Amino acid sequence: MNMYNxxxxxxxxxxxxxxxxxxxxxxxxxxxxxxxxCSSAHQAIGMKMIADHYDMLASTAYMDLSVEAEAFGAFTxxxxxxxxxxxxKLIGNEEEADALEIPPVGAGRTGTNIDAIRKSLMLxxxxxVFAGCIGxxxxxxxxxxxxxxxIDCYEEPEMVHKVLEKATTFIINYLxxxxxxxxxxxxxxxxxxxxxxxxxMSEFSSSYVRRIVETIQDKHFLLIYxxxxxxxxxxxxxxxETGCKAFxxxxxxxxxxxxxxxxxxxxxxxxxxxxxGFNNNTPEGINLMTRRxxxxxxxxxNFVISSGCxxxxxxxxxxxxxxxxxxxxxxxxxxxxxxxx
Numbered sequence: 001m002n003m004y005n006x007x008x009x010x011x012x013x014x015x016x017x018x019x020x021x022x023x024x025x026x027x028x029x030x031x032x033x034x035x036x037x038c039s040s041a042h043q044a045i046g047m048k049m050i051a052d053h054y055d056m057l058a059s060t061a062y063m064d065l066s067v068e069a070e071a072f073g074a075f076t077x078x079x080x081x082x083x084x085x086x087x088x089k090l091i092g093n094e095e096e097a098d099a100l101e102i103p104p105v106g107a108g109r110t111g112t113n114i115d116a117i118r119k120s121l122m123l124x125x126x127x128x129v130f131a132g133c134i135g136x137x138x139x140x141x142x143x144x145x146x147x148x149x150x151i152d153c154y155e156e157p158e159m160v161h162k163v164l165e166k167a168t169t170f171i172i173n174y175l176x177x178x179x180x181x182x183x184x185x186x187x188x189x190x191x192x193x194x195x196x197x198x199x200x201m202s203e204f205s206s207s208y209v210r211r212i213v214e215t216i217q218d219k220h221f222l223l224i225y226x227x228x229x230x231x232x233x234x235x236x237x238x239x240x241e242t243g244c245k246a247f248x249x250x251x252x253x254x255x256x257x258x259x260x261x262x263x264x265x266x267x268x269x270x271x272x273x274x275x276x277g278f279n280n281n282t283p284e285g286i287n288l289m290t291r292r293x294x295x296x297x298x299x300x301x302n303f304v305i306s307s308g309c310x311x312x313x314x315x316x317x318x319x320x321x322x323x324x325x326x327x328x329x330x331x332x333x334x335x336x337x338x339x340x341x
Contacts, residue, residue, distance in 0.1 A: 001128060001184055001220065002219050002220065003128065003184055003185055003219060003220060003221065003222035004219045004222075004245075005219075006128060006184075006222075007222070007245065007246065007265075007267055008265075010057060010267060010302075010304065011265065011267070011301050011302045012301060014331070015298075015304075015327075015331045016055060016056060016057045016304075016327070017056060017057070017304070017305045017306060017323070017324060017327045018056055018057040018058055018060075018269060018304050018305075018306050019056070019272075019278075019305075019306045019307040019311060019320075019323070020060060020063060020187070020226075020248075020274075020306065020307050020309060020310040020311060021050055021054065021056065021060070021307070021310075021311050021320065022046065022047060022050060022060055022061060022062045022063070022310065022311075023036070023062060023083070023310060023311065023312065023313040024050070024311060024312075024313055024314070024315050024317065024320065025045075025046030025047070025049050025050050026046070026081075026313050026314075027313075027314070027317060028046070028049045028050075028053070029042060029045065029046055029049065032080045032081055033079070033080065033081050033082060033083060033313050034078045034079065034080050034081075034084075036062070037062065037064060037078075037083070037084060037109065037112075038109065038112065039112070040112045040113070040115035040116040040118075040119055041116075041119065043061065043062060043112075043113070043116035043119075043120070044116050044117075044119035044120040044122070044123060045123070047059050047060075047061065047116075047120045047123070047124060047129070048120065048123040048124055051123075051124050051126075051127065054320070054321075054324055055324065055328075056127065057127065057128075057304065058127050058128040058129065058130055058184070059120065059124050059127055059128070059129045059130065060129075060130045060132065060187060061113065061116065061117060061120070061129075061130065061131050061132045061183075062083075062113075062132060062310075063083075063132050063187065063189055063226075063309070063310040064083055064084060064109075064113075064132065065086075065134050065138060065142070065189055065191075066083075066084040066085055066086050066142070067084075067108065067109050067110060067113060067133075067134070068110065068133065068134050068139050068142075068167075068170060068171065068174065069086045069090075069134075069139060069142035069143055070084070070086070070108040070109060071103045071107040071108035071109075071110050071170070072090060072100070072103055072107075072143055072170070073090055073103075074086045074088070074090045074142055074143060075087055075088050075090075081313060081314065083310075083313075086142040088145070089143070089144060089145035089148060090143045090144075091143050091144050091159075091163060093159070094156065094158065094159040094162070097159045097162040097163050098162065100143070100162075100163065100166055102166050102169055102170050102173075103170065105170075105173045105174050105176075105177045106177075110174055110177075113131070113132075113178075114177050114178055114181050115181075117129065117131050117178055117181045117182065117183050118181040118182060121181075121182040121183075128184035128185065128222075129182070129183055129184055130183065130184060130185045130186055130187050130222075130224065131175075131178040131181075131183040131185070131186040131187075132186060132187050132189070133171055133174060133175060133178070133186050133187075133188050133189070134171070134188070134189055134190070135171075135188050135189060135190025135191075135192075135193065135205065135209060135225075136164050136167045136168045136171060136190070136205065136208040136209060136212070137149075137164065137190060137192050137193045137196075137204050137205040137208070138189060138190050138191055138192040138193065139167040139170075139171065140160060140163045140164050140167050140204075141192045143163055143167070144159075144160065144163060146192060149192075150195075150196075153196075153200055153203075153204055157203075160204060161204075164204065164208050167208075168208045168211055168212060171188075171212055172211075172212055172215050172216060175212065175216045175221075176216065179216065179220075179221050183221070184220070184221065184222065185221050185222035185223060185224060186221075186223055186224070187223075187224045187226050187248065188209070188212070188223055188224065188225055188226060188244075189226045189227075190205060190209065190225065190226065190227050191226070191227055191228045191229050191250070191309075192229070193205035193206075193227060193229060193235075194227040194228060194229010194230060194231055194232045194235070194250075194252075195229045195230055195231055196229075196231065196235075197231075198234060198235055198237065198238055201235055201238040202237075202238050202241060205238070206238045206239075206241040206242050207241070209225065209242040209243070209244070210241060210242050210243045213242060213243040213244055214243060217243070217244075217245075222245070222246060223244055223246070224244070224246040224247070224248050224267070224269070225239070225242055225244040225246065225247050225248065226247075226248040226249075226250075226309075227239075227247075227248075227249060227250065228249065228250020228251070228252065228253075228308055228309045229250070229252065230252045232249060232250070232252060232253050233252070233253060233254050233257060233258075236258070236261045236262065239262070240262070244266075245265075245266050245267070246266060246267035246268075246269070247262065247266065247267070247268055247269065248269040248270060248306060249268070249269070249270035249271045249308065250270065250271055250308040250309050251270075251271050251272070251273040251274075251276075251277070251308035251309075252308075253270055253271050253308075255268070255270055255271050255293070255296065255297050255303070256296055256297060258270075259297060259300045259302070259303055264300075264301070264302055265302065266302060267302055267304055268300070268302055268303055268304070269303075269304040269305075269306040270305075270306050270308055271293070271306065271307075271308040272286070272289055272290065272293060272305070272306070272307050272308055272323070273289075273307075273308050274307045274308055274309045274310060274311050274312060274315075275312070277289050277307065277308070278307060278311050278312070278315045278319055278320065278323070279311070279312045279314075279315045279316075279319075281316075281319055282316075282319065283316075283318050283319050283321070283322035284322075285319075286319050286322050286323050286326070287322050287323075287325075287326045290305065290322075290323050290326040290327060290330075291326055291330065293305060294326075294327070294330045298330060298331075298334065305327055
């Protein structure tokens with residue numbers, strides 16, 4: 001599939017939503033989140049079940065920001081119904097940064113996720129399938145500790161860059177294997193960069209993301225850059241530095257501003273809150289939030305309505321269905337107005 005042509009069809013063709021909707025498949029599978037993330041078969045079947053239930057632009061794998069850090073040896077905590085998280089720190093000084101070994105692709109659960117993509121493509125053939133991966137600065141933060149890396153950028157920049165070099169190499173290797181498995185692209189989550197100053201983001205994130213994009217992205221493999229950080233509204237220049245052509249934003253983003261400042265031939269996705277919009281809401285509440293965002297941004301052809309981040313596993317399925325029904329109704333009415341207007 002030519003993904004650049006796919007982007008054009010999304011921009012100029014019929015509109016469909018593309019929320020980060022994968023984890024609620026546990027409600028169809030009757031498995032725990034822990035069972036899901038450790039089984040490629042569960043993941044692939046879960047993606048298929050979501051695709052069967054919801055008319056989305058594409059199918060997406062699971063946003064799990066512990067996978068790559070776990071492959072490096074970071075300590076991962078598994079909750080029964082919680083997405084795995086990294087605790088502690090793997091690297092505490094420059095000597096440990098020098099000694100850090102780049103793991104082979106397949107270490108930890110990276111092999112499981114590659115196999116899940118391969119299996120999902122046996123089941124899903126009516127839309128693109130996107131893998132998931134972490135961004136370089138967010139991975140480095142999980143190796144150095146999320147809180148400590150913010151100080152290290154000022155006090156130990158050489159150490160941070162050493163970790164970033166190794167993190168970037170591993171992400172490239174991982175994405176290459178996901179690409180070989182048949183993925184049409186990947187959603188790269190770089191939320192930790194979203195709290196940096198613009199200058200620090202350029203130095204410690206965007207330059208490394210650009211290296212990944214230049215190595216991996218082509219007409220057959222599209223990277224969608226995800227950032228749900230609180231400072232994202234002040235980082236438009238740094239977003240452009242990444243070389244990405246599609247951006248997915250969290251609920252902190254001013255979507256109207258992003259649509260005005262970013263190129264019209266780029267896909268801009270977002271940004272209904274996954275917690276207050278989907279998880280802690282009612283079908284009537286999500287209907288109102290969805291209509292409000294569509295009224296603000298729906299006239300932009302390159303806007304794709306989405307959740308601001310991944311939708312929690314136990315979100316009410318009726319609320320999710322209400323979101324899709326509202327989007328379909330909005331664009332149907334818009335189509336009718338275009339015909340008579």
